Amino acid sequence: MDKVTPPRAGGMPMTARPTRWQEAGASGNFGKRFAELIAAGKDVDGEARLADALLPRGARVLDAGAGMGRVAAALVQREHDVVAIEPDGALVEQARETYPGLPIEERNILDLSPDDGPFDLVVCVGNVIVYLAEGTERTALAAMRDVLGERGRILVGFHLQDPPPHARVYTAAEFEADVASVGLRVDLRAGSYELHPANDTYGVWILSRAGG
Numbered sequence: 775m776d777k778v779t780p781p782r783a784g785g786m787p788m789t790a791r792p793t794r795w796q797e798a799g800a801s802g803n804f805g806k807r808f809a810e811l812i813a814a815g816k817d818v819d820g821e822a823r824l825a826d827a828l829l830p831r832g833a834r835v836l837d838a839g840a841g842m843g844r845v846a847a848a849l850v851q852r853e854h855d856v857v858a859i860e861p862d863g864a865l866v867e868q869a870r871e872t873y874p875g876l877p878i879e880e881r882n883i884l885d886l887s888p889d890d891g892p893f894d895l896v897v898c899v900g901n902v903i904v905y906l907a908e909g910t911e912r913t914a915l916a917a918m919r920d921v922l923g924e925r926g927r928i929l930v931g932f933h934l935q936d937p938p939p940h941a942r943v944y945t946a947a948e949f950e951a952d953v954a955s956v957g958l959r960v961d962l963r964a965g966s967y968e969l970h971p972a973n974d975t976y977g978v979w980i981l982s983r984a985g986g
Contacts, residue, residue: 791907793861794940820967821899822848825929828980829854833894838883838918839902843869843876849897850876857890859883883914891921899931899967903949904941911944916956919983928958928981931967935975946977959984 822845825835833854837846840858842865849856850873858878860866866880883898883906896918906914918928930949937943950960962980965973 791909793907794905794942819844819848821845821897821929821931822852824967824969824978825849825895825897826852826854828927828929829895834892834923836890836893836896836918836921838886838896838898838914839900839905840869840878841865841900841902843873843878845897845899846878847873847876857893859886883917884910886917886921888920892923892926893921894923894926896921896926896928899929901932901938901941903930904932904937904944906942908942911949912952912956915952915958919956919958922983925986926982927961929979930981931976931978933975934973934977946972946974949977949979953979953981954984957984958982959986 825845826849829835831853835846835849835854835856837843837849837856837858840846840860841862843858843860846856846858846869856877858869858876859881860869860878861880861882863880866878869876869878883902898914898918903911903914915928922928932944933941934944934946946963950963953960958981960979961982962969963972964978965971965976967978969978
């Protein structure tokens with residue numbers, strides 16, 4: 775029998791399942807690949823540049839699913855107040871080694887509460903949303919919604935086709951239906967972090983509270 779976790783405030787109990795990321799067992803290769811790219815001086819800041827363009831100076835940002843910390847570190851360098859969370863302990867350790875002093879916590883998006891906010895922007899990029907545990911996407915979107923400031927936004931990006939191993943195939947229509955179901959709206963959809971036109975390969979969304 776599956777283990778049942780306590781409900782989030784105002785929510786229903788949810789069955790705890792391993793995340794697709796855990797099933798993939800890819801943290802070591804993922805972290806190593808990005809560490810090598812960074813050491814070689816490669817450009818890995820595309821997501822951070824777009825996030826920065828959405829923000830005033832010194833904004834408060836949550837990097838939800840921070841991996842080995844590259845986006846959070848780039849936003850800290852751009853003088854934002856950043857909180858990074860990542861449930862994979864190996865990646866948290868690598869983030870701390872690669873970016874000493876980076877404010878990163880070993881924590882799951884589903885553990886967020888409204889008291890963690892408010893944030894001007896929540897960043898959830900790099901296929902984080904398609905590596906969540908099965909059936910938790912709406913809960914994760916609601917958790918990110920609940921930590922937004924009055925004019926806060928969420929930046930999400932993931933592969934629509936040919937996702938990495940074990941990741942969900944999450945169509946744009948399914949994602950946008952889940953977005954609407956938790957009281958969020960789509961402010962912009964693009965096909966890259968450089969804001970190329972929307973396509974069927976990769977999706978980038980800027981979200982905000984519906985009616986906000």
